[in-house]
């Protein structure tokens with residue numbers, strides 16, 4: 005037997021699971037400590053020298069939101085940022101586990117577990133801990149930082165995107181106001197950044213404002229700035245986004261969400277090329293390049309009296325429409341391959357390849373959430389992939405268009421499959437199935453009824 009891999013701390017509220025794991029892991033770890041409740045986790049962590057933690061996600065029976073698991077994950081990371089935490093999920097709760105990974109967990113194991121895979125996952129995590137003893141605090145959550153760095157825009161091979169690219173290269177160098185339209189997740193913000201990067205203004209950062217997120221009461225102060233004392237919280241003079249974007253580009257995202265009565269104020273600033281801070285009378289000249297974006301149909305909003313026609317004419321000197329991913333299927337696989345390569349690097353995985361079945365599945369999916377949906381699907385698949393190939397089963401692609409509905413339906417499908425698989429494994433013995441899944445017999449019965457099993 006190879007040298008043992010240090011000390012492991014296991015937190016799970018199922019005593020049967022704790023005993024089984026103690027027996028299973030004995031040959032591999034020097035010290036195995038089990039906790040039936042996470043309450044004492046902080047003090048136990050402080051007392052010992054740990055190489056890995058195996059953390060259950062659901063502690064309160066009946067509440068399966070998993071938030072408790074995430075809460076304890078954060079607590080562990082606060083105390084020991086570099087300590088590997090492997091999540092243990094009662095159901096194939098991939099979305100939650102992926103969230104856990106993004107928030108600093110090293111890996112996850114789904115119950116009922118495969119012994120060999122569980123041992124491998126824990127040993128890998130523990131060995132990472134040996135290598136990272138001098139790791140920078142917070143390194144484990146580095147994926148968040150990585151996802152914040154802007155990534156290169158991929159134009160793709162489709163004729164529609166090639167035409168768009170030609171137009172962008174021509175207009176980016178001018179100061180013409182640009183309106184970008186397209187469905188959610190088609191890359192409107194990414195295109196705005198690209199335009200700014202190609203413009204003579206690129207030496208300064210582009211300033212972005214989400215018009216859907218600016219409250220009405222703060223609209224003027226946020227965009228045009230204010231003078232000290234002009235309202236209760238105005239403790240000092242402050243420049244607004246227009247001034248901040250001077251000599252650069254101002255990106256107004258979700259422009260279609262700006263309430264009608266505020267549209268006139270925006271129009272005045274654009275027309276006069278100057279703003280007046282709240283609480284002041286002095287106009288301040290501004291030199292900005294305006295880029296706006298929306299997924300809404302502005303001409304239709306004009307027809308309905310919801311958007312000012314004069315503002316629409318001001319902002320859409322050049323109109324760029326990004327086609328949906330459905331309209332450019334030839335870009336799906338090249339984009340996928342770029343995302344695979346990016347996420348393999350981000351999650352420290354060896355390069356993986358799509359199987360033919362996976363390619364076909366990706367090509368047939370309608371991608372109502374466009375590139376953002378594709379990017380998330382690839383990220384999840386890369387995270388849960390264990391070998392050199394990404395098979396179609398790893399792509400949990402929803403059939404509906406509504407985001408909340410799709411997330412719920414994916415989880416339900418996975419739960420149903422998990423119950424079916426365990427029923428087969430336990431030859432239909434419900435008590436054994438419930439024990440394996442870590443739920444009560446009644447809960448299992450209710451779920452089977454719900455899924456018509």
Ligand SMILES: Nc1ncnc2c1ncn2[C@@H]1O[C@H](COP(=O)(O)OP(=O)(O)OP(=O)(O)O)[C@@H](O)[C@H]1O
Pocket residue numbers: 155156157158159186187188189190191192193194195299375376379
């Ligand atoms: N051409 C592209 N190449 C690579 N990644 C892209 C491309 N277009 C979009 N993405 C990625 O897809 C995601 C969504 O892009 P972005 O936020 O720009 O879309 P959007 O149209 O502004 O979305 P929303 O309408 O929801 O505001 C981002 O993570 C972005 O990095």
